[in-house]
Amino acid sequence: MRTMTSVEAQNRFGELLDTAQREPVTITRRGRPVVYVVSQQEYEAFSQGLETAKQQTSLAAAQAAIAAFRGKGKGGAVERLLEDRRIDREREA
Template sequence: MAAITATDAKNKFGQVLEMAQAEPVRIQKNGRDVAIVVSPEQYAALTAQQAAPKVRPLVETLMARSLERRKSLYEALAK
């Protein structure tokens, strides 16, 4: 991952955009990370990965069945 200072990013914004097409660009201010610029493709991949189910479909099905069968128990415990 490339790194650039906030001042350089401001002065060379077009170059930062070009760099982001190849790899994420870390922007630093006073020695700490303040932003990361990524390409639209990389952003889409990240959001798709985040939206993917974290639990396998079979486990989700089993949980739904369990909730359905034990609904009255869960409602009683919730009171």
């Protein structure tokens, strides 16, 4: 990963953009990292990873809430409910 000071980034903005297309660039101020510049592709991949993590966290929270409400494992009701929810989401997509 390349590192530039904030003054270098300002004075060499075109170079910063070119470099960020190939690899992430750390911008420092007073010797401390303050910003990372990444390409659009890297940003989108990162954003999708965060969205996936949020969805997994939400699903785990939903499973826990349903299990607490219905009672853990009584007749597989939780599993059936989650499966029905998954099927509904697939139909909507």
